[in-house]
Amino acid sequence: MKVVSVEAIPFSLPVRREFRWNGLQQGLGQFVLVKVTTDSGLAGYGEAVPLPDWGGDFGRRAGETRSTVISMVNSLFSPALLGRDPCALSEAIAAMEQVVVGHTYAKCAVEMALHDLWGKCIGQPLYRLLGGAVRDAVPIAHMVGLMEQDEAVAEAVGAVSDGVRALQIKGGEDGERDVALIRELRRRLGPGVLLRLDANQGYGTAKRALNILSTFPPGELDYIEQPVRGLDQMSAVRRELRIPVVADESCWTPRDALDVVQEKAADCISIYLAKAGGFRAANAVASIAQAAQLPCDVNGSIESGVGNAANVHFAISTPAVTLPAVIPVSAPAGQHPCRIGGNYFEDDIITKPFPFRDGKVFPPEGPGLGIEIDEHKLLKFRQ
Ligand SMILES: [Mg+2]
Structure with a gap:
């Protein structure tokens, strides 16, 4: 062939x-x-x-x-x-x-x-080629974008009512706003929902990040993702903070993962297939993280059903990926199982929705990625 x-x-x-x-x-x-x-x-x-x-x-x-x-x-x-x-x-x-x-x-x-x-x-389905499934589905973390507090609370509460048990809350522009929002979400959602604040490097320096993050009482915030820029600053935050720190922007390739480990710059790594350059390199990142006992999630840029199928196959077959993943639940128009949770697009180019139960997304059935492209939709959305 x-x-x-x-x-x-x-x-x-x-x-x-x-x-x-x-x-x-x-x-x-x-x-x-x-x-x-x-x-x-x-x-x-x-x-x-x-x-x-x-x-x-x-x-x-x-x-x-x-x-x-x-x-x-x-x-x-x-x-x-x-x-x-x-x-x-x-x-x-x-x-x-x-x-x-x-x-x-x-x-x-x-x-x-x-x-x-x-x-x-x-x-064969792709997860079998990647070593076989170590879990049957991926718990998703719904992403709550930067928005006003009342809107963010409504988005988060809506996702949880759809069965999602983890949220990634975007922040980093205004530390006071982030602290107030997480406090309100914890009050509304109780202890059973995992809250992860992603500052996307926005807190600038380790000192500023620590001033913001040290105000959280125990049990309020579960993870802080990429509070600052650079391994030296990440390391300084991690050293002083009891909340686990996730590396995202700081970790793309296997070499980056080695640097994160050596610099003790994070407690967890956020893997994207695309940051690493594909399954092979992402697997190397995961292996380094596993050797260093750093749990990982699979994240991305909110893919369509095509890239999301790849995310799900990788996540269920990679032992180091144990954290809820910031990935969508992909579905064509009118077939999304959730009003808000994992629901980012009004339509998709795949023919069937991904199975979703109890806050978890399952791999689509079938060989390879397990998806079929809807050629009419592709024509409609092609640019
Ligand atoms: Mg991130």
């Missing part, structure tokens, strides 16, 4: 509501679908959700856009992969590494499509 075409298709999905986080410039819901077709007629799908302003600590990793992803796929990865065996993954990944350094979001989308093809070739 040989690769005969690699296509990059931009599309957008309508959002249920606007979401913002500290530093985010563009809205959610802007994707590039990658379709790899073989001479046997099989096609595999992957996806990138590139963010121009998402570049790691101090811009050490470059932001990507839909234009850069499309350009990388069309001008470099397609010529490097045409004629290759799509299931020879190590060779294909090496071929992409050889033509350009970095561009992990673009590489991840192609590598995802090759994994989808691999599963379809041998008739």
Whole structure:
């Protein structure tokens, strides 16, 4: 079997509501679908959700856009992969590494499509190829964007009433607002809901972050994600704070994970397939975290059903991923199981909703990613 075409298709999905986080410039819901077709007629799908302003600590990793992803796929990865065996993954990944350094979001989308093809070739769901399931489903953490307190409380309470037991609350612009919001959410939701505050580096210095975060009494806030920028500042916060610190912007690649461990800069790592550059590299991040006994979650940029299927397969098959994941529950229009929890888009390009029960999302059934693309929807949302 040989690769005969690699296509990059931009599309957008309508959002249920606007979401913002500290530093985010563009809205959610802007994707590039990658379709790899073989001479046997099989096609595999992957996806990138590139963010121009998402570049790691101090811009050490470059932001990507839909234009850069499309350009990388069309001008470099397609010529490097045409004629290759799509299931020879190590060779294909090496071929992409050889033509350009970095561009992990673009590489991840192609590598995802090759994994989808691999599963379809041998008739197995992807989680089995990734080592088999260590859990049957992924508990989700619903993301509550930056918004006024009463709106944020309504969003959070709505998600919990849908069965979600964990929330990621965006903050970082105003520490006093964040403390007041978490206090109100804990009062309203009680001790059974996990609350994770994501400052997206917004507290600036460790000293400022500690002044804000040390006001939380025990039991009010469960995790603080990326309060500051840079491993030295993260390490200073972690050393002084009893609330576990999650590294997100500070940890993209396996090398970053090693640095986080060596600098004692976090208690947990937030893994994205795209930050690492695909399943292989994300698995290396998870292995380093596991060796250092740092629990992980799987997070992303709120993918469509394509990228989300990849998230779910990875999360259920990776032992280090034990924290609730900030990923959607993907569903076509009119079929979403929740009013708010995991519900970010009004429609999707997949044909069936992901199974969801008791605050957990299950992998879609079927070989590879287990999804089918609705070609009419793709045409509708294509740009
Ligand atoms: Mg984050």
